Amino acid sequence: xxxxxxxxxxxxxxxxxxxxxxxxxxxxxxxxxxxxxxxxxxxxxxxxxxxxxxxxxxxxxxxxxxxxxxxxxxxxxxxxxxxxxxxxxxxxxxxxxxxxxxxxxxxxxxxxxxxxxxxxxxxxxxxxxxxxxxxxxxxxxxxxxxxxxxxxxxxxxxxxxxxxxxxxxxxxxxxxxxxxxxxxxxxxxxxxxxxxxxxxxxxxxxxxxxxxxxxxxxxxxxxxxxxxxxxxxxxxxxxxxxxxxxxxxxxxxxxxxxxxxxxxxxxxxxxxxxxxxxxxxxxxxxxxxxxxxxxxxxxxxxxxxxxxxxxxxxxxxxxxxxxxxxxxxxxxxxxxxxxxxxxxxxxxxxxxxxxxxxxxxxxxxxxxxxxxxxxxxxxxxxxxxxxxxxxxxxxxxxxxxxxxxxxxxxxxxxxxx
Numbered sequence: 001x002x003x004x005x006x007x008x009x010x011x012x013x014x015x016x017x018x019x020x021x022x023x024x025x026x027x028x029x030x031x032x033x034x035x036x037x038x039x040x041x042x043x044x045x046x047x048x049x050x051x052x053x054x055x056x057x058x059x060x061x062x063x064x065x066x067x068x069x070x071x072x073x074x075x076x077x078x079x080x081x082x083x084x085x086x087x088x089x090x091x092x093x094x095x096x097x098x099x100x101x102x103x104x105x106x107x108x109x110x111x112x113x114x115x116x117x118x119x120x121x122x123x124x125x126x127x128x129x130x131x132x133x134x135x136x137x138x139x140x141x142x143x144x145x146x147x148x149x150x151x152x153x154x155x156x157x158x159x160x161x162x163x164x165x166x167x168x169x170x171x172x173x174x175x176x177x178x179x180x181x182x183x184x185x186x187x188x189x190x191x192x193x194x195x196x197x198x199x200x201x202x203x204x205x206x207x208x209x210x211x212x213x214x215x216x217x218x219x220x221x222x223x224x225x226x227x228x229x230x231x232x233x234x235x236x237x238x239x240x241x242x243x244x245x246x247x248x249x250x251x252x253x254x255x256x257x258x259x260x261x262x263x264x265x266x267x268x269x270x271x272x273x274x275x276x277x278x279x280x281x282x283x284x285x286x287x288x289x290x291x292x293x294x295x296x297x298x299x300x301x302x303x304x305x306x307x308x309x310x311x312x313x314x315x316x317x318x319x320x321x322x323x324x325x326x327x328x329x330x331x332x333x334x335x336x337x338x339x340x341x342x343x344x345x346x347x348x349x350x351x352x353x354x355x356x357x358x359x360x361x362x363x364x365x366x367x368x369x370x371x372x373x374x375x376x377x378x379x380x381x382x383x384x385x386x387x388x389x390x391x392x393x394x395x396x397x398x399x400x401x402x403x404x405x406x407x408x409x410x411x412x413x414x415x416x417x
Contacts, residue, residue: 014139037261038256038259038324038327038328045259045261046259046324047259048258048259048317048320049316049320050307050313050316050317050320051258051259051260051303051307053313053316054302054303054306054307054313055303057306058299058302058303058306064302066298068295069102069295069296069297069298069301070295071286071289071290071294071295072100072101072102072282072285072286072289073100073101073102073103073267073295073296073301074102074296074298074301074302074305076305076309077100077102077267077301077302077304077305077308078099078100078101078102078267079100080304080305080308080309081100081102081252081254081267081269081304081308082098082099082100082267082269083308084224084231084235084252084308085221085224085235085238085250085252085269086098086235086238086239086242086269086271087232087235087239090239090242091243092242092271095274095275096275096278097271097272097273097274097275097277097278098269098270098271098272098278099269099270099272099278099281099282100267100268100269100270101267101268101270101282101285101289102266102267102296102301103251103266103267103268103296104264104266104293104296105253105255105264105265105266106220106221106222106251106252106253106255106266107140107144107253107266108264108266108268108292108293109250109251109252109253109266109267109268110140110141110144110145110218110220110251111144111147111148111292112268112285112288112289112292113218113249113251113268114131114144114145114148114150115148115149115288116281116284116285116288117129117148117183117216117218117249118148118149118150119284119288120281120284121181121183121216122181128151128152129150129152129181129182129183130152130153130154130178130179130182130183131145131150131152131153131154131182131183131184131185132153132154132155132156132174132178132182132183132184132185133145133153133154133155133156133185134155134156134158134159134185134186134187134191135155135156135157135158135159136158136159136193136194137155137158137185137187137192137193138192138193138220141185141220145183145185154178156170156171156174156175156178156184157170157171157173157174158170158171158191158194158196159194159196159360164360165196166196166197166198166202168198168202168205171206172205172206172209175206175209175210175213175215176209176213178213178215180213180214180215181214181215181216182215182216183215183216183218184210184215184216184217184218185218185220186206186217186218186219186220186237187219187220188219188220188221188223188224188234188235188237188238188250189221189223189224189227189228189233189234189235189236189237189355190222190223190226190227190234190355192222192223193360194360195355195360196355196360197227197355198237200236200240203236203237203240204240207240207241207244207246210246211244211245211246216247216248217241217246217248217249218248218249218250218251219237219238219241219248219249219250219251220251221234221235221238221250221251221252221253222251222252222253222255222256223253223256223257224252224257225257225318225321225322225325226256226257226321226324226325226328227325227355228325228355229321229322229325229326229329230322231318231321238250242271246271247271247272247273247277248271249268249269249270249271250268250269250271251266251268252266252267252268252269253265253266254266254267254300254304257321257324258300258303258304258307258317260300260303260304263297263299263300263303264297264300265300265301265303265304268285270282270285332351335351339351
């Protein structure tokens, strides 16, 4: 008998299980709208032209080697990543109170931040400190903070199903009633999975309450530039909070805006009150990293670093990112137009009011599987990955739009009220 015979079978990770099922399905009109990855017209992953160019530069650079990086990562990558998030002219950077930790993707940044907060934030009350995540949120948020040791993970109101938009009143109420020093995970832009972001005025209201209530801000920034096509616009909330005097963390991912999904390039930007606090914080994070991955891989970080630190390459990258963002915005408009042309019941304005990779359609979960044949890959029409529509032919897009149309026509209760 195996020493592991009592280990139960874990349930599969839903989004990756969906992809595996999709690959096994033989239906000619199958559509996978679950995984957040950009595709070309011919259904292929898109390697950004600037990434190809930088990869060639790296291969031809005889000064590079495969020696270990510092535990906290490639210095020129970390500083450049933090500047992208906060802006070149950030006073916090000039005051030497901003630092970074190179991580394994955005998930790694969240985990290093969570591990640090569990050990050192809020004194000896660490395990009792509530962590608030939006309702709904990216499914990994709960797991990361739970596995880091936090026992009290709570939802804060975010999505208003009736109006298919932000529940600002509920959000502010939850901020007001949260215990002081609670940790709030905020989506910097392109909220996953709703695609609904606060306006700048709404962000100011959120910041006012959080500052008064002494709440800790942990931004998850996975889509900077990819959401609107503008690095500045997508980082507005982060930069406002920093300018308002917040100490905060920013988990950055370069998977989407560089197309480096499997290189796992992330950065945890730390904004502290002063340089001494920053140095102490980074010293403890170095200890955490040492027992996790010891030191990070270099290839993806070098690609991002060389791009961000070269004015010419940086400008080219911004153009590549805008190409992707504009295409996603176009797909949103086309999806809404097709649904309206079909006369689908309900309003679909929220599809173009939302932003980024994902869109909430407003259909109930139990009615969001479009099933016509047992072998068909069935689009979920409650949460769509809009960027995946970029690969679909007109026939497939027409097929896709019949799914929410059929659901809506079948029964008015399919819509959330």
